[in-house]
Structure formats: C-alpha cells, structure tokens
Amino acid sequence: MSRHIIRYTQDGSPQWGVLFGHRIAPLAVDASSTGDLLSHHWELLWSIGETQASLALSSVQLLSPVTQQQQFICQGVNYRSHIAESGLRIENFPFNTIFTKASSSITAADAPVARPAHVHLLDYEIELGLVLRRPIPAGTVVSASDLSQWLAGVTIVNDLSARDVQLPQGQFYKGKSYRGFGPVGPTLVLLTAQEWARWPELRMRLAVNGQTRQDAYCAEMIHGPAATLSELAALQDLNPGDLIATGTPAGCAARAPGKLTMFVLRHLVSEVGKWQMFIRKGSNNPAYLRPGDRISASIRTDDGAIDLGEQTTAITTP
Structure with a gap:
C-alpha cells in the first residue's frame, strides 16, 4: 500500500x-x-x-514535499488533446519535448501565488510529477516493469505559465519559472511495484473557482515514464528527489485561433503583429488566471486506492 x-x-x-x-x-x-x-x-x-x-x-x-535543491524537469506537448488545442499536429512532434523549470519556482500545494504585475496571461497546467528514488546510471534502459527500482513516488504539479512571456518570446524557462509558479504536493506518494503498474489509471482534475477546466487520465500520455527516464538517462545525470513533470492534457486557457485567423496570421501579419494580437485577444479571455481566482487540483484513481491529495492555490497580486 x-x-x-x-x-x-x-x-x-x-x-x-x-x-x-x-x-x-x-x-x-x-x-x-x-x-x-x-x-x-x-x-x-x-x-x-x-x-x-x-x-x-x-x-x-x-x-512542498520536493525541496528546491532538486532538478525540475518538464515534458511538453505530451498529451494528444493538448497538442490539438494548441493548434499543432501530432505528426510534427514525434520526439519527447524536454525543458527545465527553475527549482526556485517550487512552492507548497496550498501557498498563494502572486501573478507578476507585467503578466496578464497566466495559465494553469495540472501534471503528474515523478520523483526519482535513486541515481540512474548513464545509458540505463528503463522498462515499464521496473519503474519502482528508479522512481520513489508521484505528486501533483501545477506548471503555472505566463503565456505572454513564454510564447511571444519563445522562452519556456522564463515564462514558467517565476517564484511560486510550481505548486507541488501536498504529498509525495510512494508506490509499490504493483501500484506503479496503475499509473495510467490516475485521473487528473483541475478546476478554477469551482469550474472544471481539465479532466483526463494519465493513460493519454504519449511518452510514458519508462521511455522518458531512458531518454533522460542517456542525456544527463538524474539524482534522488529530482522531479519530472510529465505534461498536461487539454483544458488550458491558451487555445489555438480558428483556421481563418491562423491563415491571416501566417500570411498577412508580421511576427510582431501576430503576438500583439495574441496578447490583446488573450486579455479578454476570462479563462486566464486573475487575482482572486482559486485553483483546485487533484490526481487519484477512480477507486481511490491511489490518491495524491488536493492542491488549493489562490492567485494574488504582487
């Protein structure tokens, strides 16, 4: 258990x-x-x-059960539904998209998060967090059956993102690394070998002010834990306690514009003008987070046998 x-x-x-x-x-x-x-x-x-x-x-x-001394590694576009809502094509992403987030962004699951004064398009992303149990030697190939050998447990991550920094500037690290942009917890749930086999059954739910925004099973993940650990082991050092956020499903505030708008943006508008329009339109999108909003996020199996608890995050002014 x-x-x-x-x-x-x-x-x-x-x-x-x-x-x-x-x-x-x-x-x-x-x-x-x-x-x-x-x-x-x-x-x-x-x-x-x-x-x-x-x-x-x-x-x-x-x-936070994950301390700020640990690496904070993230996967992007790892759910088909999120790729679709972003206006992207899955065949253009045959690779595992990896980036990092500043460990100083890690905060408690119930800590308030201040939206920086210059950020207006603050978005949420519920993600399953994997926490390393031991170092993974270079070149290790991890199989689905031995996840418990390398991973200690799972936790809830909310990958808060300043879309008006991340996307116009093309800077994932900068747009996702402000202090407080990484609520983690409330618990680190250590799993047995038998329980690790159930990770696809984990259901992620996120609501803002009581309205459900994201609801999906981890089974939708494109690049699962074993493949991701194997790829990372070939790339870099991984240490006990390091955190890997495995991507988010559909339901974020940021959405792709319609096909006609996309055509106009591609062919008739400059790059600068395109992002000015993106920010202007986004400012009128009520789905983006504003001071006073409250986020609740949970991850659990439907039978409740594995339950990661619930995050409750209030968005505040600086």
Whole structure:
C-alpha cells in the first residue's frame, strides 16, 4: 500500500512525516532535501506505523514535499488533446519535448501565488510529477516493469505559465519559472511495484473557482515514464528527489485561433503583429488566471486506492 510523505513546519523548522489520514507520524531524521530523505531513510519511510501518528495535520503548515535543491524537469506537448488545442499536429512532434523549470519556482500545494504585475496571461497546467528514488546510471534502459527500482513516488504539479512571456518570446524557462509558479504536493506518494503498474489509471482534475477546466487520465500520455527516464538517462545525470513533470492534457486557457485567423496570421501579419494580437485577444479571455481566482487540483484513481491529495492555490497580486 502506498505511503504519503509530507514536509511541514510547526515551529519554523522544516520537518518530514508520514501521513495517515489526518494525522502525522513525525520522522526524527536529518534530511535537508528530498534526495537526502529518499537516499538515507527509505526503509524507515515504509516501516513507520499508524500508531506513531501523534500529530494533527491541522496543527502544521505544509511545505512542498520536493525541496528546491532538486532538478525540475518538464515534458511538453505530451498529451494528444493538448497538442490539438494548441493548434499543432501530432505528426510534427514525434520526439519527447524536454525543458527545465527553475527549482526556485517550487512552492507548497496550498501557498498563494502572486501573478507578476507585467503578466496578464497566466495559465494553469495540472501534471503528474515523478520523483526519482535513486541515481540512474548513464545509458540505463528503463522498462515499464521496473519503474519502482528508479522512481520513489508521484505528486501533483501545477506548471503555472505566463503565456505572454513564454510564447511571444519563445522562452519556456522564463515564462514558467517565476517564484511560486510550481505548486507541488501536498504529498509525495510512494508506490509499490504493483501500484506503479496503475499509473495510467490516475485521473487528473483541475478546476478554477469551482469550474472544471481539465479532466483526463494519465493513460493519454504519449511518452510514458519508462521511455522518458531512458531518454533522460542517456542525456544527463538524474539524482534522488529530482522531479519530472510529465505534461498536461487539454483544458488550458491558451487555445489555438480558428483556421481563418491562423491563415491571416501566417500570411498577412508580421511576427510582431501576430503576438500583439495574441496578447490583446488573450486579455479578454476570462479563462486566464486573475487575482482572486482559486485553483483546485487533484490526481487519484477512480477507486481511490491511489490518491495524491488536493492542491488549493489562490492567485494574488504582487
């Protein structure tokens, strides 16, 4: 059965615990990062029991279970439905699109997020986050059957994105890396080998002000965890605690214009003019996030056997 790991503060210093319902079993460990916790206390995370849950969840302030010392790696255009709503063609993306997001953007699942004053097209993206259990040696080929060997668990990620920076400037890193643009958690859910086989059954839901915007199963993912880990292992070092956000399905605020508009933009409007029109039209799109909006995001199997909890994010002014 899965284990729910949380990071929290009660007296100003971050601590780790195992969550059982609404009570916490505190962990007396010295681990300054998620990688430290997973590398040095793996057996303890699984052996601690519910009888040791002595602390009420309501008495603490949650922090992100992934610390800012970890790498924050992202997959783009990894869901067919999101490719379609972006006005792109799936045959033009036979490759796995990889980019990074600043780890300083990581924040707690219930922390308010300030929309920068110059950002007007703030978008949401619910994503399944994979957290590394151990280093993956260069050249390792990961199979679907041995995910538990390399991955510790899963968590909820909201890849908040300033579309009026990301798209006109062509800068994914810059448009997605403002402080607070990476709510993670509330828990890191450690999975057994049998539970890892169920990742396609995880259902992602995101709502804004109670209105459902995204609702899809992870089975829609184009490049799954095993293929992505194998490709990354051939490319770079991966360390315990590192976070991989695996892409988002349809339902984002940013949408492709209609075919006629696309024709006009391609043939009759300059590149600068095109993005000026994009920003002007987007400013009238109520789906983009504004101060006062509240986001709720959850990921779980339909039978509730694997439940990553719920994020509740309020958008505020700087």
